[in-house]
Amino acid sequence: MKALEKLNLKQQQVLIVKSKKSNINSGATGWLFASPWIIGLVLFYLLPLVVSIYYSFTSYSILRPGEFIGLQNYKELLVDPLFLKSIYNTVYFAVFYVPLSIICGVALAMMLNMKIKGMTIYRTIFFLPTLVPHVAIAVLWMWLLNPGFGLVNGFLDMIGIKGPAWLGSETWSKPSLIFMSLWGIGQSVVIYLAGLGDISSEYYEAAEVDGANWFQKTFHITLPLLTPVIFFNLVMGIIGAFQQFTLPYTLTQGQGKPANSLTFYVMYLYDNGFKYFRMGYASAMAWVLFVVIMVLTLLIFWSSKRWVHYQGK
Structure with missing residues (x-):
């Protein structure tokens, strides 16, 4: 054993x-x-x-190794007028574009969620602009917004309104860019449609039994239960707005004209790194942008506990 x-x-x-x-x-x-x-x-x-x-703490350039200069790059940013102008342009774009993209995206998604014949065709039409490359979009809108022979000003002339110079005007250049960007929100509309499809019909049936009208169902059922999707698109919209580059760079051939009204933060960062070969300075700008986006994202996450509602909670 x-x-x-x-x-x-x-x-x-x-x-x-x-x-x-x-x-x-x-x-x-x-x-x-x-x-x-x-x-x-x-x-x-x-x-x-x-x-x-x-x-970011050196004077590094592609042409020379550079030396350690401490916080000199960050101090220079505070007194750089073009840097401050690029911040203003970027914040202006983000403040107006992000809320408008959410409002327009939700509104379009609710319209495209209606049960009518041929809705898939309409959904495809609204999604198509997202498939167009940004360079092609810039060229198209440069023609449409041309103050002399553009279709937009031509239509305004037909109804007795004298159209502005749009991209040639310091006042109208950023609103024009916002309008172009709103033209391509089809991707976020698809996400909103998915969120609308995830809302149970039982909520609407119970509301109808209680005699709720369309506005009451929208503001007490649809929008609260759509807040998780709005939260996601808000975060992604903020990040994308602060990294706006392709459209303004193509529209102005990298010059930011008129009067640097279309010089955005990432454009100026790109110019410093690859046009002026100031890689140390560009690295400092990149880390400032990273910190700003991170702080804004954390603030949105912190505030989401108060306004984001999940089904079943």
């Missing part, structure tokens, strides 16, 4: 050792298959991130 017990004990120990080796081998195999992604993450994300922090 004792010999048999010893034999069983040895077999159990052998099985445990084999199991440990198998776990180690499977773990090593998993790391091996994940290694290309991990190497890419370190080389193309983490390493440039750390290096950019260091470069």
